[in-house]
Amino acid sequence: MPLASYALGMMEAAVYAPEVFARGLPSALRREQQSEGSTEPTGAATAAATPLLSLHGIGLSFGGVVALADIDLSVYPGEIRAIIGPNGAGKSSLINVISGVYRSDRGHVQLDGVSYAQVPTQRLAHLGVARTFQNLALFKGLSVLDNVASGLAYKVRSNFAGQVLGIGRSRGEQRDSQSRADQILEFLDLTAVRDRLAGTLPYGLQKRVELARALVAEPRLLLLDEPMAGMTAGEKSEMADFVRAARDRFATTVVLIEHDVGVVMGLSDRIAVLDYGRKIADATPDEVRNDQRVIDAYLGVASDNEDGAGI
Amino acid sequence: MTAITGSFSSAPVLPKWIVPFLLLAFAYGVVPLIGSSYLFEAILLPFLALSLAGVGLNILTGYAGQVSLGSAAFMAAGAFAAYNFNLRVEGLPLIGSIFLAGIVAAAIGIVFGLPSLRLKGFYLAVSTLAAQFFVQWALTKFSWFSNDSASGVIDAPKLSIAGFAFDGAVGRYLFALTIVTALTFLAYRLVSSQTGRNFIAIRDNETAARIIGIPVLKTKLLAFAISSFIIGVAGVIWAFAYLRTVEPDGFDLDRSFQILFIIIIGGLASIRGAFFGAALIVVFPLALSRLGGFLLGDVFDSGVLDMSQRIVLGALIILFLILEPDGLVALWDRVRRRLLFAWQST
Ligand SMILES: Nc1ncnc2c1ncn2[C@@H]1O[C@H](COP(=O)(O)OP(=O)(O)O)[C@@H](O)[C@H]1O
Ligand SMILES: [Mg+2]
Numbered sequence: 001m002p003l004a005s006y007a008l009g010m011m012e013a014a015v016y017a018p019e020v021f022a023r024g025l026p027s028a029l030r031r032e033q034q035s036e037g038s039t040e041p042t043g044a045a046t047a048a049a050t051p052l053l054s055l056h057g058i059g060l061s062f063g064g065v066v067a068l069a070d071i072d073l074s075v076y077p078g079e080i081r082a083i084i085g086p087n088g089a090g091k092s093s094l095i096n097v098i099s100g101v102y103r104s105d106r107g108h109v110q111l112d113g114v115s116y117a118q119v120p121t122q123r124l125a126h127l128g129v130a131r132t133f134q135n136l137a138l139f140k141g142l143s144v145l146d147n148v149a150s151g152l153a154y155k156v157r158s159n160f161a162g163q164v165l166g167i168g169r170s171r172g173e174q175r176d177s178q179s180r181a182d183q184i185l186e187f188l189d190l191t192a193v194r195d196r197l198a199g200t201l202p203y204g205l206q207k208r209v210e211l212a213r214a215l216v217a218e219p220r221l222l223l224l225d226e227p228m229a230g231m232t233a234g235e236k237s238e239m240a241d242f243v244r245a246a247r248d249r250f251a252t253t254v255v256l257i258e259h260d261v262g263v264v265m266g267l268s269d270r271i272a273v274l275d276y277g278r279k280i281a282d283a284t285p286d287e288v289r290n291d292q293r294v295i296d297a298y299l300g301v302a303s304d305n306e307d308g309a310g311i
Numbered sequence: 312m313t314a315i316t317g318s319f320s321s322a323p324v325l326p327k328w329i330v331p332f333l334l335l336a337f338a339y340g341v342v343p344l345i346g347s348s349y350l351f352e353a354i355l356l357p358f359l360a361l362s363l364a365g366v367g368l369n370i371l372t373g374y375a376g377q378v379s380l381g382s383a384a385f386m387a388a389g390a391f392a393a394y395n396f397n398l399r400v401e402g403l404p405l406i407g408s409i410f411l412a413g414i415v416a417a418a419i420g421i422v423f424g425l426p427s428l429r430l431k432g433f434y435l436a437v438s439t440l441a442a443q444f445f446v447q448w449a450l451t452k453f454s455w456f457s458n459d460s461a462s463g464v465i466d467a468p469k470l471s472i473a474g475f476a477f478d479g480a481v482g483r484y485l486f487a488l489t490i491v492t493a494l495t496f497l498a499y500r501l502v503s504s505q506t507g508r509n510f511i512a513i514r515d516n517e518t519a520a521r522i523i524g525i526p527v528l529k530t531k532l533l534a535f536a537i538s539s540f541i542i543g544v545a546g547v548i549w550a551f552a553y554l555r556t557v558e559p560d561g562f563d564l565d566r567s568f569q570i571l572f573i574i575i576i577g578g579l580a581s582i583r584g585a586f587f588g589a590a591l592i593v594v595f596p597l598a599l600s601r602l603g604g605f606l607l608g609d610v611f612d613s614g615v616l617d618m619s620q621r622i623v624l625g626a627l628i629i630l631f632l633i634l635e636p637d638g639l640v641a642l643w644d645r646v647r648r649r650l651l652f653a654w655q656s657t
Contacts, residue, residue: 099522125524137519139512141580146508153512154524156505160533163504164497174505213523 052077052112052253053098053221059106060093060277067093068104069277075221080247080254082264085274086298091257092134094274095223098255099124099131111221125154128220132210132227134257140199144190144209147198148181151216184216187249188242204235208242215246222246224256228263236260240267261298265289273298338488343481351480356553358593359487360545365573365585366498367541372571373580374502375534376514377427378435381442382542382570384423387562388446389416389543390550391456394557397468398458406472409490409547416543417536419446424535428528443564450559457557465558467551483552490548494541499582501537510534511580542570572624576631578638587639591627596620 051074060068067090075081083091096102098109100119108115111127124130130151139147156177158170185191188208193201198209207227214222224243228236240263247254258264264271265285273281273288275297281288288294346355368382393412396403403411423442427435450456457465470477470486477486501507509530512520521527550557569592577588599620603611635642 101518101522121521122524122526124522131522133519137516139508139515139519141511141515142508150508150512150520150525151523153505153509158505160501160504160506160537163506164500166500170505177505217523 049076050113051075051110053255054110055094055098055107056110057107058094058097058104058109060090060097060102060104066277068097071107071274071277071279073272073279073282075253075255077220077253078247078251079269080243080256080267082256082258082268082271083274084258084261084264084271084298088276089274090277091274092225093277095131095225095255095257099129099223125151125217125219128217129223130214130217130219130221131223132207132214132225134225134229136203136206136210138198138206138210138213140197142198143195144198144201144212145178145181145185145194147209148184148190148212148216149177151213152177152180154217181212181216184212187245188212188215204231207231208239211239211242211246215250215252218250219252222252222254224254224258226257226259228258228260236263243267335492339485343485346481346484348480351484352553353597354593355484356480356487357549358589359484359491360549360553361570361573361592362586362589363491363494363548364542364545364570365577365589366495366582367538367545368570369574369580369582369585370498370502370510370541371534371538373574373578373584374507374514375510375531375538377424377531377534378432379439379535379538380436380564380567380571381423381439381446383562383564383566384442384446385416385420385539385542386546386549386566387450387559388419388539389413389546390557390562391450391559392416392543393547393551394465394467395456395458404473405468405470409544412547413540413543416546417540420535420539420542421532424532424539427531427535440564443567447559447563465556467555467557470551477552487548487552490544494544495582498541502580502582506530506533572628574638575628576638578640579636581638581640584638584640587643591639592624595624599623 053073053075055071055073058068058071058073059066071090071094073094083094085091093102097104098119100116100121103118108117109119110116111119111129119127119129139150142150156173158168158173162168163170163174182191182194185194188211190205190208190212193205193209198206201209207230211224211227214224227243228239231239243254243256244267246252256264256268258267268285270283271281271285271288272279273291273294280297281291281294283291342350342355364382364386367385368379371377371379389412392415393408396408396411397405400408419442423439423445426438430438454460470483472486472489477483502510509520509525512523512525513527513530517527546562549561554561573588573592574585575588576591577586578584596616600611600616603616603619607615631638
């Protein structure tokens with residue numbers, strides 16, 4: 001399992017030498033990690049490793065509505081972990097708790113071994129966590145390039161005066177963030193729309209730009225809330241390829257919410273199933289597929305609008 | 312895919328700096344020679360001051376998305392601060408007084424920007440009214456600000472920068488033009504910098520901005536500070552170069568609304584828009600009074616003029632909000648593109 005051990009090494013590097021990590025992997029190393037053809041799940045076999053993310057007894061309610069009830073979850077470095085469940089099951093709430101947008105009523109979130117009652121949203125990027133939103137959350141008035149470059153805003157050290165006058169470290173920062181944004185645009189095949197205003201792009205491309213904005217920081221943990229919602233089958237499989245490629249290239253751990261069970265089965269290493277705020281299953285795709293509770297709660301219902309691929 | 316971007320760039324592209332450069336050359340080289348004192352006193356000086364105020368408010372409202380109805384208060388703060396620095400600090404050059412006045416306005420802007428950390432949109436706009444009322448009250452209440460002058464109206468000091476005196480209408484015009492040009496250039500640099508992009512990010516999606524690590528609170532207060540600095544300096548130009556007196560009355564809520572209308576009509580989140588909007592706001596009443604006098608003769612007195620101004624302006628703003636929410640700038644760009652296109656296809 002070269003990827004898993006590599007990811008572990010990354011974590012150590014991040015703990016002991018965050019500077020090294022922040023600058024990203026040398027591209028040579030990264031290329032070595034690319035394993036485009038391999039479909040073998042990699043993360044699931046790392047049960048012995050420490051989880052990058054773990055949730056302990058998370059509970060959250062809105063008034064009388066229980067959005068999450070006593071959720072435990074462990075996500076290991078390098079895995080693609082799907083969270084599925086019917087509408088209103090609490091999937092988005094879970095991502096909002098992990099990213100600190102919501103504060104859970106009970107339980108705590110552990111990132112990289114550090115426990116939080118509420119994850120500090122403002123420090124999320126520094127902690128190596130990036131996310132996308134179920135509803136588009138792009139900056140409509142910025143170009144695609146600037147949207148993606150803004151994913152590096154957490155690292156900016158120059159102040160506004162330096163930027164206005166073009167002195168100090170501001171120039172280098174600007175150049176650096178643009179070139180890294182350009183690399184990501186290239187990676188996600190967005191170069192052609194680089195200078196367009198984000199708000200003017202078709203929906204599917206906007207979703208991809210949002211992925212680019214999250215990826216540009218080379219996060220250790222990437223939270224994707226329905227990145228393929230509202231897409232055509234072709235766009236979905238393209239997006240799935242991008243997610244897989246991103247994991248391989250940046251050794252990113254992915255938590256993925258997705259409605260389309262077919263896509264999820266092919267893409268993820270493990271799947272957690274939520275229903276009415278409870279976790280009713282947490283296993284490999286094959287096990288989940290055959291789990292009677294899951295079939296009752298979700299798969300049976302979903303099979304009408306399912307395109308049949310992968311299940 | 313390249314066709315998407317390619318199809319837009321077929322028009323001949325002038326370097327970005329050409330148009331502002333030509334305009335400036337005209338404003339410095341030609342206007343002072345041909346302009347009448349009416350042009351300077353009644354049109355260009357208020358136009359410059361209001362344009363700069365519009366640039367300042369656009370940074371806060373157009374770019375950072377924080378609505379403010381306190382612009383006139385920051386203008387007043389700037390004007391009175393510059394007056395007092397000039398009066399009370401021995402040996403401080405005028406330009407130093409103006410800079411410090413901007414700092415004072417910025418500080419007040421930060422204080423009255425604090426509610427923006429909790430409030431949004433309409434509620435924030437209402438809370439910035441506090442600045443409007445408080446500053447006007449304080450300036451009227453404490454005669455120290457007006458150097459205990461009995462009437463509360465005080466003469467502005469002579470204008471000079473580095474020993475160079477700006478006398479007469481032309482001199483004051485050049486003084487205002489220079490400051491407006493310098494600050495507008497810096498504002499332009501700002502909105503295209505990382506900080507400017509952070510403003511837009513917060514405006515467009517505050518949660519996403521926070522998630523990617525933009526320091527939201529700090530950035531909002533910075534927007535208030537920079538915006539108030541610029542508006543404060545605009546207030547100095549208004550009082551020192553245009554009116555030649557410093558008094559609180561001209562900086563009332565009407566003025567705040569006027570500046571807001573300038574950026575709505577001109578175009579939100581556009582530096583050029585502030586100039587378009589200010590031009591319309593300044594020229595429009597003059598044109599209306601000429602036209603009214605011409606058509607209606609004596610019936611068109613100042614009362615009717617005032618009334619018809621408000622009605623037409625109100626209608627204009629509603630029209631713009633509905634038909635052209637991106638303002639005169641967008642209108643202008645569209646017309647220009649059409650003309651270019653027509654010109655090319657002949
Ligand atoms: N901000 C909120 N305010 C009130 N109720 C909420 C909020 N967010 C989520 N909920 C409720 O929590 C439940 C779970 O919602 P959500 O996490 O969005 O589900 P999912 O993403 O699985 O569709 C739903 O009943 C929803 O109405
Ligand atoms: Mg959801």
